[in-house]
Amino acid sequence: MEITGTELVRAAALLGAGIAMGFGAIGPGIGEGFTAGKACEGIARAPEHANLLTRTMLVGQAVSESTGIYALVVALLLIFVV
Amino acid sequence: MNDILNPSQWVFAIGDASFALNAETVVMSLFAALALVLLSYAASRRVSMVPNILQNSAEMFVEGFFDLTSSSLGARGSRYFALIATTFLYILISNWMGVAPYLSEPTRDLNTTLALALIGFSVAHYSAIRVKGFKGYVKAYFEPFFLIFPLNVIGELAKVVSLSFRLYGNIMGGAVIILVVSDLVRQLVLPPLMMIFFGFFVGTVQAFVFAMLTLTYISLAVRD
Amino acid sequence: MINPVHLSDAAAYLGAGLCMGLGALGSAVGEGKTAANTAESMARQPGASEDLLKTMLVGQAVAESASIFSLVVAVLLIFGERAGTGVEAMSLFTAGLCMGTGALGPGYGSGLAAKAATLSVGRNPHSHTRVQTTMLVGQAVAQTPAVFALMISFLLIFRQSPLGWGLETLAATLAAGVSVGVGAIGPAIGSGYAASAAVEGVAKNPTHSTTLIRTMLLGQAICQSTAIYALLVSLILLYMV
Numbered sequence: 048m049e050i051t052g053t054e055l056v057r058a059a060a061l062l063g064a065g066i067a068m069g070f071g072a073i074g075p076g077i078g079e080g081f082t083a084g085k086a087c088e089g090i091a092r093a094p095e096h097a098n099l100l101t102r103t104m105l106v107g108q109a110v111s112e113s114t115g116i117y118a119l120v121v122a123l124l125l126i127f128v129v
Numbered sequence: 130m131n132d133i134l135n136p137s138q139w140v141f142a143i144g145d146a147s148f149a150l151n152a153e154t155v156v157m158s159l160f161a162a163l164a165l166v167l168l169s170y171a172a173s174r175r176v177s178m179v180p181n182i183l184q185n186s187a188e189m190f191v192e193g194f195f196d197l198t199s200s201s202l203g204a205r206g207s208r209y210f211a212l213i214a215t216t217f218l219y220i221l222i223s224n225w226m227g228v229a230p231y232l233s234e235p236t237r238d239l240n241t242t243l244a245l246a247l248i249g250f251s252v253a254h255y256s257a258i259r260v261k262g263f264k265g266y267v268k269a270y271f272e273p274f275f276l277i278f279p280l281n282v283i284g285e286l287a288k289v290v291s292l293s294f295r296l297y298g299n300i301m302g303g304a305v306i307i308l309v310v311s312d313l314v315r316q317l318v319l320p321p322l323m324m325i326f327f328g329f330f331v332g333t334v335q336a337f338v339f340a341m342l343t344l345t346y347i348s349l350a351v352r353d
Numbered sequence: 354m355i356n357p358v359h360l361s362d363a364a365a366y367l368g369a370g371l372c373m374g375l376g377a378l379g380s381a382v383g384e385g386k387t388a389a390n391t392a393e394s395m396a397r398q399p400g401a402s403e404d405l406l407k408t409m410l411v412g413q414a415v416a417e418s419a420s421i422f423s424l425v426v427a428v429l430l431i432f433g434e435r436a437g438t439g440v441e442a443m444s445l446f447t448a449g450l451c452m453g454t455g456a457l458g459p460g461y462g463s464g465l466a467a468k469a470a471t472l473s474v475g476r477n478p479h480s481h482t483r484v485q486t487t488m489l490v491g492q493a494v495a496q497t498p499a500v501f502a503l504m505i506s507f508l509l510i511f512r513q514s515p516l517g518w519g520l521e522t523l524a525a526t527l528a529a530g531v532s533v534g535v536g537a538i539g540p541a542i543g544s545g546y547a548a549s550a551a552v553e554g555v556a557k558n559p560t561h562s563t564t565l566i567r568t569m570l571l572g573q574a575i576c577q578s579t580a581i582y583a584l585l586v587s588l589i590l591l592y593m594v
Contacts, residue, residue: 072582083576305508
């Protein structure tokens with residue numbers, strides 16, 4: 048079986064897409080879960096501030112989500128553009 | 130396996146272009162809507178001071194959701210209450226339909242969940258423009274600094290993707306697992322248990338999560 | 354020249370081993386922690402030992418489900434029929450890898466929630482029903498990434514493998530499994546942590562359990578969006594490439 052250079056590049060790009068998204072999902076997942084956990088702890092301690100805590104949690108998660116979105120963008124670029 | 134992955138389609142040809150409708154999804158989502166209409170009609174038909182079970186549970190539901198929307202949206206809550214509560218009920222009934230024989234979940238089709246997510250997305254952005262004005266709305270994309278603009282746009286689109294795929298993945302995953310495992314155990318004992326878990330439990334949790342996230346995205350969009 | 358059926362067999366057995374080996378890891382650690390905490394709480398609160406035992410067993414049963422998923426995939430891989438065509442060998446190996454790595458996080462995450470629940474019942478035995486409900490809801494959501502991994506594994510196992518032997522298809526298949534499998538680790542551990550904090554909060558402040566469950570669900574849902582992106586990428590790799 049003959050493997051051409053373009054095939055090799057394409058295969059590497061696809062494999063790279065999978066690796067990017069797979070490993071890229073680990074960090075944001077753990078981080079956002081930690082945020083959610085801390086928000087729950089805060090609400091258990093000060094239930095009257097539940098709304099403020101939830102909003103802060105959402106904003107914090109949105110920021111830590113961005114690395115996950117970078118991974119998604121890179122994966123999609125590798126699949127469809129490269 | 131192939132039934133689930135390649136549902137039957139109605140194909141229309143108009144001129145050169147052809148359109149396909151997923152037959153099962155269309156019928157099942159109409160069925161879900163009809164069930165919702167009948168249920169709310171039955172609950173509100175004979176309203177009395179001493180409520181019957183149906184009226185009582187409907188009142189509890191409405192009150193609970195009204196509290197939820199007004200606690201995160203404040204005075205604007207009543208405007209969005211109907212949307213959030215209907216989204217929840219529609220998804221709930223859709224997810225529960227998989228348990229009944231001969232019926233299937235319309236939410237098993239990505240088209241349904243994507244449409245539901247797009248409704249929430251459009252409402253959130255329309256409300257943001259209404260509340261902040263067009264200038265304020267556009268300006269929010271350039272915060273905290275100018276170069277971040279494309280990432281903010283992708284972030285907004287990613288919300289639609291994650292909202293629709295979360296529901297689709299859970300319902301479709303449940304359906305695939307029930308199908309394969311039922312076949313493995315020759316339809317003994319396990320299938321009803323798995324249907325209860327995936328249909329009622331996961332279905333309810335995911336319907337609530339979908340409605341809550343739609344509410345959250347709206348409340349983040351209209352926040353000053 | 355190797356017979357393609359033998360190649361498929363070898364790949365399937367390798368995948369089955371990886372699947373069960375990795376898949377047992379997370380649940381085992383999580384359940385072990387749960388048991389350790391139960392013993393500790395029992396020593397502190399011998400009167401609540403029945404509630405503690407029940408909480409432990411329910412929590413461990415749910416944490417176990419990720420490794421049961423792995424077991425199902427491993428059994429399918431070992432006893433399934435193989436045609437030896439196309440990219441079948443790669444699909445079978447990837448199915449095992451995907452479910453194995455995909456079970457790591459959910460098992461450990463659900464174990465974290467169960468651990469927190471036994472600790473909380475030990476601290477506040479009266480709240481045990483609410484603690485158990487919170488734990489179950491949290492664990493069920495933390496299992497979602499394992500459900501995604503199981504779905505992709507089944508799709509890979511029962512795939513009508515394309516006849517072409519292209520390097521591209523091989524790479525796409527492997528990447529689909531790696532994406533959803535490895536991508537399940539983080540979100541599941543994160544969701545498990547959120548669930549454990551919510552469970553502890555419910556024990557501390559049982560009157561606000563609905564607010565806590567709501568915040569937990571919201572936080573978990575957002576924390577899983579990266580697992581959903583991974584599912585999206587792997588579906589694209591399987592069906593659109």
